[in-house]
Amino acid sequence: MDEGIERVGHIIPQLPAVEARLSRLMLMTGSGLETELEYKLKPHKLNHSEFLTLMVLYSRPDGSSTPSELCEYASQGATNMTRIANALVKRGLITRRASPEDRRRVLIRITPAGRRFVQKMLPSMFPLIDGVFADFSDTDKRHLNRLLRKLAHNIDQLRDATKP
Amino acid sequence: MDEGIERVGHIIPQLPAVEARLSRLMLMTGSGLETELEYKLKPHKLNHSEFLTLMVLYSRPDGSSTPSELCEYASQGATNMTRIANALVKRGLITRRASPEDRRRVLIRITPAGRRFVQKMLPSMFPLIDGVFADFSDTDKRHLNRLLRKLAHNIDQLRDATKP
DNA sequence: ATCTTTTATTTCATCGGTGAAATATGAATT
DNA sequence: AATTCATATTTCACCGATGAAATAAAAGAT
Numbered sequence: 001m002d003e004g005i006e007r008v009g010h011i012i013p014q015l016p017a018v019e020a021r022l023s024r025l026m027l028m029t030g031s032g033l034e035t036e037l038e039y040k041l042k043p044h045k046l047n048h049s050e051f052l053t054l055m056v057l058y059s060r061p062d063g064s065s066t067p068s069e070l071c072e073y074a075s076q077g078a079t080n081m082t083r084i085a086n087a088l089v090k091r092g093l094i095t096r097r098a099s100p101e102d103r104r105r106v107l108i109r110i111t112p113a114g115r116r117f118v119q120k121m122l123p124s125m126f127p128l129i130d131g132v133f134a135d136f137s138d139t140d141k142r143h144l145n146r147l148l149r150k151l152a153h154n155i156d157q158l159r160d161a162t163k164p
Numbered sequence: 165m166d167e168g169i170e171r172v173g174h175i176i177p178q179l180p181a182v183e184a185r186l187s188r189l190m191l192m193t194g195s196g197l198e199t200e201l202e203y204k205l206k207p208h209k210l211n212h213s214e215f216l217t218l219m220v221l222y223s224r225p226d227g228s229s230t231p232s233e234l235c236e237y238a239s240q241g242a243t244n245m246t247r248i249a250n251a252l253v254k255r256g257l258i259t260r261r262a263s264p265e266d267r268r269r270v271l272i273r274i275t276p277a278g279r280r281f282v283q284k285m286l287p288s289m290f291p292l293i294d295g296v297f298a299d300f301s302d303t304d305k306r307h308l309n310r311l312l313r314k315l316a317h318n319i320d321q322l323r324d325a326t327k328p
Numbered sequence: 329a330t331c332t333t334t335t336a337t338t339t340c341a342t343c344g345g346t347g348a349a350a351t352a353t354g355a356a357t358t
Numbered sequence: 359a360a361t362t363c364a365t366a367t368t369t370c371a372c373c374g375a376t377g378a379a380a381t382a383a384a385a386g387a388t
Contacts, residue, residue: 015286018305019293023197025312027212030194032319033187047374048191067336079377082337104335104384122179129183132318136311141182144311147304148189154296155196211344231366243347246367268354268365 026151033132040128044121045091049074050084054093057110058118064109066099093117190315197296204292208285209255213238214248218257221274222282228273230263257281 034048041051052074057063067081076084085108088094093114099105110118133141198212205215216238221227231245240248249272252258257278263269274282297305 016290016293018309019297020289022297022305022309022312023201023293025309025316026194026197027201029312029316029319030190030198032316032323033190034194036319036322037187037191049375068334077377078336079338080375083375098384102335102385106336125184126178126180128322129180129187131322132315133183133186134318135314140311140314141186143307144315145182145186145189147300147308147311148186148193150299150304151296151308152189152193152196154298155193155200158200158292158295159196213345232364241347242366243368244345247345250367262354266355266365270366 036128036132037125040125043124044117046121049076049080050087053081053084054088054110054114054118057094057108058115060110062109063115064107066105066107068105070108088114200292200296201289204289207288208281210285213240213244214251217245217248218252218274218278218282221258221272222279224274226273227279228271230269230271234272252278 038048041047046054053070056070056073057065067078067085070076070084071078071081074081074084085094085096089096093111095109095111097107097109099107136144202212205211210218217234220234220237221229231242231249234240234248235242235245238245238248249258249260253260257275259273259275261271261273263271300308
């Protein structure tokens with residue numbers, strides 16, 4: 001991956017070269033990480049969205065949420081969230097029931113089996129997240145965190161500016 | 165995008181929390197940037213791979229390359245590169261001819277029209293790459309560059325380690 | 329009581345990407 | 359000359375994702 005970053009973007013006249021290279025680097029790294037993650041998830045028959053959804057539920061004290069809320073977190077459309085929920089229900093990792101207060105809403109809750117599943121599969125992610133930041137010092141991590149947040153924020157701005 | 169990063173990954177017991185949050189941040193930012201890029205490319209009827217391929221050719225002094233070489237840079241399979249080349253040829257942005265020395269090889273070369281096309285469409289990317297790094301100081305950029313390279317390198321290592 | 333809005337699901341269609349294997353051609357090796 | 363290797367293309371098939379619009383059900387507003 002590292003090869004070829006240097007060459008591309010050198011002989012480009014106008015264009016803010018430093019920023020363009022950073023963008024490209026960011027894209028390559030991001031998609032590289034994404035690929036690795038999906039690869040680690042494959043044995044557990046999960047894709048990224050399903051994993052994310054499950055983790056959100058797992059992280060909640062009461063282990064529950066609603067489809068529309070989960071759509072936000074997993075940045076998915078409602079249609080997809082229905083699909084994801086279907087898949088997870090079928091595997092017995094979550095349950096779906098109508099909310100008692102507002103019966104339009106659906107309460108999605110992680111099951112005990114779902115929790116066990118997460119506890120069992122999560123450690124298989126450790127080599128990845130450890131390995132990726134293996135040689136990062138604490139200040140490295142703080143810096144990266146700060147810079148990525150800044151970047152994410154700017155991207156959000158652009159999104160809002162063009163497509164309100 | 166920024167919302168919800170904090171919440172997820174808080175109440176996860178074992179797991180290296182800092183690194184997990186960084187991974188997630190990286191994934192979100194990367195895919196956010198990717199989305200923005202594709203969005204900017206859409207008016208020019210280019211996808212990311214085609215854009216990349218075209219930029220590699222544009223950046224070459226002689227404006228030429230071969231399919232297999234381009235596969236490397238665009239991290240695409242040979243089948244896809246044939247498709248990409250087909251698309252670009254059809255639009256008159258590149259040409260394809262057999263190499264004189266080794267007639268198995270195909271020489272792909274950007275056309276004058278292709279160069280004009282790049283020069284015309286490239287500026288529409290500036291708002292994106294400028295905007296994204298708008299409030300980044302020079303040291304910010306240097307740091308981000310260093311950290312991303314480190315990250316990319318580690319990801320490469322992992323890839324090689326698991327799938328040789 | 330009726331109309332509007334919210335929430336989720338279903339239906340349907342599509343899109344873009346992907347890739348393995350067969351084919352074609354030419355070069356290199358023996 | 360025959361065999362093997364390298365390069366690119368074609369064929370075929372599939373995958374995963376995606377999303378707009380129609381539907382259903384219930385809450386809220388008037």
